[in-house]
Amino acid sequence: MAILRSLSFSHISVIFLAIISIQCGAIDEERKVHIVYMGALPESQYSLTSHHINILEEVVEESNATESLVHSYKRSFNGFAAKLNDRERQKLARKEGVVSVFPSRSLQLQTTRSWDFMGLTETVKRVPEVEGDVIIGVIDSGIWPESESFSDEGFGPPPKKWKGACNGGKNFTCNNKLIGARTYTDLGPDNTARDTVGHGSHTASTAAGNKVKDAGFYGLAQGNARGGVPSARIAAYKVCAEGGCSDADILAAFDDAIADGVDIISISLGSSLAIDMNGILTSHSAGNSGPGLGTTASVAPWLLSVAASSTDRRIIDKVVLGDGTTTTLVGTSVNSFDLKGEKFDLIYGKNASLRCSDDDVRLCKNGCLDANLVKGKVVVCDEVSKGEEPVHARALGTIMIDNRFNDFGRIYPLPATLLIPENGEKVKSYMNSTRNPQANILKSEAIHDSIAPVVASFSSRGPNVIIAEIIKPDISAPGVDILAAFSPLASPSGIKSDKRSVKYSIMSGTSMACPHVTGAAAYVKSFHPEWSPSAIKSALMTTAWPMNATKNELEFAYGAGHIDPVKAVNPGLVYETLKSDYIQMLCNINYYDSWRIREITGERISCPEASQGSAKDLNYPSMGVMVTGEKAFKSNWTRTVTNVGSANSIYKATVTSDPKLQITVNPDVLSFQALNENKTFVVTVAGGELPDNTVYSASLVWSDGTHSVRSPIVVYTN
Ligand SMILES: *[C@@H]1O[C@H](CO)[C@@H](O)[C@H](O)[C@H]1NC(C)=O
Ligand SMILES: *[C@@H]1O[C@H](CO)[C@@H](O)[C@H](O)[C@H]1NC(C)=O
Ligand SMILES: *[C@@H]1O[C@H](CO)[C@@H](O)[C@H](O)[C@H]1NC(C)=O
Ligand SMILES: *[C@@H]1O[C@H](CO)[C@@H](O)[C@H](O)[C@H]1NC(C)=O
Ligand SMILES: *[C@@H]1O[C@H](CO)[C@@H](O)[C@H](O)[C@H]1NC(C)=O
Ligand SMILES: *[C@@H]1O[C@H](CO)[C@@H](O)[C@H](O)[C@H]1NC(C)=O
Numbered sequence: 001m002a003i004l005r006s007l008s009f010s011h012i013s014v015i016f017l018a019i020i021s022i023q024c025g026a027i028d029e030e031r032k033v034h035i036v037y038m039g040a041l042p043e044s045q046y047s048l049t050s051h052h053i054n055i056l057e058e059v060v061e062e063s064n065a066t067e068s069l070v071h072s073y074k075r076s077f078n079g080f081a082a083k084l085n086d087r088e089r090q091k092l093a094r095k096e097g098v099v100s101v102f103p104s105r106s107l108q109l110q111t112t113r114s115w116d117f118m119g120l121t122e123t124v125k126r127v128p129e130v131e132g133d134v135i136i137g138v139i140d141s142g143i144w145p146e147s148e149s150f151s152d153e154g155f156g157p158p159p160k161k162w163k164g165a166c167n168g169g170k171n172f173t174c175n176n177k178l179i180g181a182r183t184y185t186d187l188g189p190d191n192t193a194r195d196t197v198g199h200g201s202h203t204a205s206t207a208a209g210n211k212v213k214d215a216g217f218y219g220l221a222q223g224n225a226r227g228g229v230p231s232a233r234i235a236a237y238k239v240c241a242e243g244g245c246s247d248a249d250i251l252a253a254f255d256d257a258i259a260d261g262v263d264i265i266s267i268s269l270g271s272s273l274a275i276d277m278n279g280i281l282t283s284h285s286a287g288n289s290g291p292g293l294g295t296t297a298s299v300a301p302w303l304l305s306v307a308a309s310s311t312d313r314r315i316i317d318k319v320v321l322g323d324g325t326t327t328t329l330v331g332t333s334v335n336s337f338d339l340k341g342e343k344f345d346l347i348y349g350k351n352a353s354l355r356c357s358d359d360d361v362r363l364c365k366n367g368c369l370d371a372n373l374v375k376g377k378v379v380v381c382d383e384v385s386k387g388e389e390p391v392h393a394r395a396l397g398t399i400m401i402d403n404r405f406n407d408f409g410r411i412y413p414l415p416a417t418l419l420i421p422e423n424g425e426k427v428k429s430y431m432n433s434t435r436n437p438q439a440n441i442l443k444s445e446a447i448h449d450s451i452a453p454v455v456a457s458f459s460s461r462g463p464n465v466i467i468a469e470i471i472k473p474d475i476s477a478p479g480v481d482i483l484a485a486f487s488p489l490a491s492p493s494g495i496k497s498d499k500r501s502v503k504y505s506i507m508s509g510t511s512m513a514c515p516h517v518t519g520a521a522a523y524v525k526s527f528h529p530e531w532s533p534s535a536i537k538s539a540l541m542t543t544a545w546p547m548n549a550t551k552n553e554l555e556f557a558y559g560a561g562h563i564d565p566v567k568a569v570n571p572g573l574v575y576e577t578l579k580s581d582y583i584q585m586l587c588n589i590n591y592y593d594s595w596r597i598r599e600i601t602g603e604r605i606s607c608p609e610a611s612q613g614s615a616k617d618l619n620y621p622s623m624g625v626m627v628t629g630e631k632a633f634k635s636n637w638t639r640t641v642t643n644v645g646s647a648n649s650i651y652k653a654t655v656t657s658d659p660k661l662q663i664t665v666n667p668d669v670l671s672f673q674a675l676n677e678n679k680t681f682v683v684t685v686a687g688g689e690l691p692d693n694t695v696y697s698a699s700l701v702w703s704d705g706t707h708s709v710r711s712p713i714v715v716y717t718n
């Protein structure tokens with residue numbers, strides 16, 4: 001246990017990554033990048049890299065060890081990444097000092113009204129001096145340093161604690177706003193931290209961009225663009241380019257970001273990479289693999305896992321059919337093209353090719369459309385796409401019909417809109433009814449959406465497939481139709497032939513939701529610089545707006561609900577989780593037994609022989625349990641809250657519950673006499689037989705009349 005306690009938080013996180021990687025990784029003979037984890041930094045860090053090369057030399061077969069080495073991790077933990085085949089990997093795993101070896105996977109980038117929508121208006125109270133000391137590390141596709149969102153007008157020198165560097169490569173200059181940059185992508189001698197895909201500039205400016213007047217995408221969503229904490233500093237760590245990103249590079253960026261002195265890390269990548277450490281809160285996108293259950297890869301309890309939801313501003317796009325009755329159909333897309341009211345010939349994809357089968361061509365599959373038939377026309381396709389095929393076939397525009405992805409607007413390389421099938425049928429019957437069907441696709445417009453916030457279909461859902469009792473995602477934030485800074489080198493539609501170049505663009509994804517939570521966490525931190533990551537996370541979760549449960553995914557879609565940054569500054573009570581609690585949880589869930597890596601079960605970590613607890617004992621701001629279907633059950637959660645509101649206060653518990661659950665709280669009154677005082681209580685839930693694959697939700701609210709501290713409770717069957 002002594003060794004256990006001496007392990008720093010970061011190491012647990014790396015180990016957690018190992019668990020997930022092992023579960024996903026396949027054995028392979030090819031030489032692939034592996035991460036070799038060697039535990040805590042040794043006392044003397046002198047020549048750690050040559051030590052790594054020496055170890056490698058003893059195992060690599062025909063190749064050169066120096067060339068096999070991809071990264072040497074030596075600033076925040078000890079280890080390296082190297083290209084290894086399976087035999088080399090096995091040899092290395094048996095070496096002394098090596099804790100674990102696991103494959104590095106390739107990840108994809110997931111693809112402002114929003115701050116006002118959640119109540120963080122331009123006039124909210126701020127502590128600019130403290131806000132200016134907050135450093136946000138953005139691990140992403142780099143950044144566009146010349147963007148107005150990152151200009152340093154009015155900024156003083158970087159905070160004293162900053163130990164980072166501006167290693168952005170050729171022609172890359174930092175300033176007092178963008179205080180650091182590093183790059184891990186291998187793009188040859190011209191490699192820079194400059195963003196060429198737009199994603200990293202978008203996420204960084206959403207979290208902490210300056211207020212920029214009159215920003216918009218071709219006049220759409222025009223207004224002030226700003227981040228959650230416009231006075232905070234940004235450090236950009238470029239780990240992704242067009243080709244994606246890898247675990248090995250992301251770990252290298254973490255190694256540096258921690259040592260550089262960042263306060264909050266924002267990581268909007270489709271990764272199960274699970275790291276939070278050394279007092280740094282990491283907000284992480286839940287993923288874009290929804291709406292199926294169990295699709296989120298952001299499972300670790302020390303991460304703040306973020307779902308994406310809509311705001312009250314949506315971007316829509318109308319189609320006018322030329323049948324004299326001016327039938328107007330509303331679709332979704334972010335369409336900057338203005339066809340000036342002119343109507344163009346419509347052609348159904350099915351009628352637009354001699355090459356492909358009817359089924360392929362009606363979906364406008366790649367290579368199917370015949371340019372002679374579609375050139376200058378609007379082609380109707382029975383499936384949503386990125387618009388690549390209609391552009392290649394020189395269509396003037398496209399109307400896509402699909403029942404998926406209708407809840408956000410995508411940018412296409414040509415005039416385009418996406419219709420739900422019901423409206424698509426109207427287009428088709430109009431086409432049947434006339435010899436010369438025509439239509440116009442209008443430029444997009446912004447509309448007010450009164451049912452927001454609703455979790456987007458693409459947002460990954462819980463439950464947590466690794467630790468069933470930890471509800472994931474934790475929280476929801478705006479991730480639909482978000483305007484933020486972009487890279488002028490990137491194509492706004494992501495299609496190469498689209499030559500538009502913009503400084504601001506509209507994107508949707510959990511990637512866009514994550515930096516909203518990063519900004520909100522920084523905002524809370526600017527009022528409470530001494531708060532731990534778990535206190536900030538608890539404050540954000542327990543003050544979230546309850547969301548409208550219209551689907552049966554409930555909390556598995558939105559966690560504690562929609563983020564409310566202003567309320568989170570003054571939560572009243574917080575659920576604190578210490579490093580030792582996370583270690584205890586890892587022991588409780590018996591991962592050590594299931595780890596087949598002998599090195600991990602060996603000298604570095606030892607759990608008590610028989611662990612009595614379970615993951616639901618972790619002092620988490622939400623409460624979850626999975627029970628056996630068709631069987632009566634009884635379960636409980638023990639929680640401790642810390643008073644951060646008023647010294648003398650009395651909190652009373654209120655439970656709101658699905659009628660199938662019987663929930664009691666003991667004690668149901670908590671009397672505090674001092675700040676930072678802790679009180680413990682037990683929540684017990686019981687119920688009869690529940691059907692398989694069902695989810696039941698409830699909530700516990702502690703209230704002293706001023707503060708309302710809400711925790712979701714979820715009981716589900718497998
Ligand atoms: C290995 O590669 C490095 C860098 O490419 C080179 O400096 C070194 O001489 C090589 N060593 C051997 C033994 O080939
Ligand atoms: C540096 O990059 C900026 C932005 O792409 C460009 O406008 C400028 O010409 C570049 N300067 C040099 C010396 O390459
Ligand atoms: C259009 O006509 C075709 C046959 O010519 C028919 O199969 C299809 O169902 C019709 N579509 C609509 C929407 O009326
Ligand atoms: C496809 O072409 C056929 C034959 O030219 C025509 O009868 C039919 O109406 C067309 N269908 C659509 C949907 O345009
Ligand atoms: C929840 O959503 C449903 C369906 O959109 C709506 O009818 C209902 O009024 C909403 N409830 C609340 C409390 O907003
Ligand atoms: C909570 O449940 C455990 C068994 O899961 C039981 O041992 C314990 O007594 C329960 N605690 C309370 C306060 O009911």
Ligand SMILES: *[C@@H]1O[C@H](CO)[C@@H](O)[C@H](O)[C@H]1NC(C)=O
Nearest residue numbers: 576577578642675676677678
């Ligand atoms: C309350 O609990 C926290 C976290 O366990 C601990 O750090 C703190 O010292 C406790 N406060 C008091 C007054 O004991």
